[in-house]
Amino acid sequence: xxxxxxxxxxxxxxxxxxxxxxxxxxxxxxxxxxxxxxxxxxxxxxxxxxxxxxxxxxxxxxxxxxxxxxxxxxxxxxxxxxxxxxxxxxxxxxxxxxxxxxxxxxxxxxxxxxxxxxxxxxxxxxxxxxxxxxxxxxxxxxxxxxxxxxxxxxxxxxxxxxxxxxxxxxxxxxxxxxxxxxxxxxxxxxxxxxxxxxxxxx
Amino acid sequence: xxxxxxxxxxxxxxxxxxxxxxxxxxxxxxxxxxxxxxxxxxxxxxxxxxxxxxxxxxxxxxxxxxxxxxxxxxxxxxxxxxxxxxxxxxxxxxxxxxxxxxxxxxxxxxxxxxxxxxxxxxxxxxxxxxxxxxxxxxxxxxxxxxxxxxxxxxxxxxxxxxxxxxxxxxxxxxxxxxxxxxxxxxxxxxxxxxxxxxxxxxxxxxxxxxxxxxxxx
Numbered sequence: 001x002x003x004x005x006x007x008x009x010x011x012x013x014x015x016x017x018x019x020x021x022x023x024x025x026x027x028x029x030x031x032x033x034x035x036x037x038x039x040x041x042x043x044x045x046x047x048x049x050x051x052x053x054x055x056x057x058x059x060x061x062x063x064x065x066x067x068x069x070x071x072x073x074x075x076x077x078x079x080x081x082x083x084x085x086x087x088x089x090x091x092x093x094x095x096x097x098x099x100x101x102x103x104x105x106x107x108x109x110x111x112x113x114x115x116x117x118x119x120x121x122x123x124x125x126x127x128x129x130x131x132x133x134x135x136x137x138x139x140x141x142x143x144x145x146x147x148x149x150x151x152x153x154x155x156x157x158x159x160x161x162x163x164x165x166x167x168x169x170x171x172x173x174x175x176x177x178x179x180x181x182x183x184x185x186x187x188x189x190x191x192x193x194x195x196x197x198x199x200x201x202x
Numbered sequence: 203x204x205x206x207x208x209x210x211x212x213x214x215x216x217x218x219x220x221x222x223x224x225x226x227x228x229x230x231x232x233x234x235x236x237x238x239x240x241x242x243x244x245x246x247x248x249x250x251x252x253x254x255x256x257x258x259x260x261x262x263x264x265x266x267x268x269x270x271x272x273x274x275x276x277x278x279x280x281x282x283x284x285x286x287x288x289x290x291x292x293x294x295x296x297x298x299x300x301x302x303x304x305x306x307x308x309x310x311x312x313x314x315x316x317x318x319x320x321x322x323x324x325x326x327x328x329x330x331x332x333x334x335x336x337x338x339x340x341x342x343x344x345x346x347x348x349x350x351x352x353x354x355x356x357x358x359x360x361x362x363x364x365x366x367x368x369x370x371x372x373x374x375x376x377x378x379x380x381x382x383x384x385x386x387x388x389x390x391x392x393x394x395x396x397x398x399x400x401x402x403x404x405x406x407x408x409x410x411x412x413x414x415x416x417x418x419x
Contacts, residue, residue, distance in 0.1 A: 176306070177345060
């Protein structure tokens with residue numbers, strides 16, 4: 001597996017090309033803006049684009065989709081119909097599928113948006129706008145924040161410490177580092193600990 | 203991109219390190235970590251030699267290795283893994299790093315002048331007497347670092363994150379710190395002279411749950 005990153009200037013989101021060297025197939029995660037560099041990277045490496053994975057329904061993460069569909073015929077995986085219409089493969093809850101000769105696990109992590117999905121390919125988590133380096137993404141209200149924190153703790157932080165985190169915005173990280181230094185994760189852990197201690201004292 | 207294969211030794215959770223075939227090509231299949239490989243000294247020596255002989259290093263996995271008195275000048279590292287490593291007295295001018303992971307590593311007495319580093323993670327690293335002067339350090343993760351008497355002067359730190367870092371006698375003079383995030387950073391004797399501090403993020407709006415946590419305490 002080869003991973004190439006691109007910073008989309010519109011929305012400053014990260015776009016990832018994941019290439020399978022054996023099958024010469026590739027997939028793109030969050031095509032914020034399709035640039036010449038992205039197309040050259042696909043063509044120069046003789047990759048066939050077979051799938052596009054969208055982490056959530058925000059323009060900065062799927063604006064380049066119409067451009068890609070004009071050139072290639074990729075299968076689109078998203079959890080909202082509005083992203084690609086009826087032709088998209090809608091993924092719900094947690095599960096897995098095969099694309100570009102790779103096994104891809106996905107986890108539904110709502111909070112930032114209702115349709116937020118995290119993709120896991122080998123030892124890399126593509127977290128979109130759920131878990132980013134040092135903090136969680138913004139939410140609209142406290143209930144969404146609580147949902148996001150709960151899901152991140154249950155589904156992402158429980159992964160192996162060596163797992164790489166490649167977020168939708170900002171620099172990369174690892175699960176081990178996030179456990180120690182994420183501003184939002186330490187807090188609910190402490191609160192749950194406090195609540196547990198309170199129950200014990202009663 | 204390196205493959206994170208677990209060590210073949212029973213119950214070992216560390217990553218296996220890269221090894222080399224008879225022709226000297228890098229092999230990244232499931233092998234052993236440094237502790238459990240048949241000949242750790244040879245494994246270290248092989249990786250050191252590979253770095254010395256090649257200017258462009260791709261997909262190298264070198265968890266828990268030590269690098270002492272080495273010259274990384276003008277080297278290019280792409281998609282490599284150096285987590286939990288120790289770097290001592292490294293000369294690394296004009297080094298180019300892309301998508302390299304140095305999490306929980308230690309750098310001391312090293313010179314990384316004029317480096318070009320993008321999309322790289324240094325989370326939890328310790329920097330002691332490390333010079334990053336005149337470098338492009340765009341889009342990097344410095345969360346949780348501890349930095350003693352180090353210098354980032356004249357560097358571009360655009361969109362990098364220093365969340366929960368401990369910066370002691372560290373200099374950020376004449377830096378571009380636009381969108382650079384210093385949330386919860388412990389700064390002692392830190393200088394931002396001639397840097398665009400108005401463009402950086404030093405404080406954040408606390409969430410309601412965190413306010414609750416503060417109230418409980």
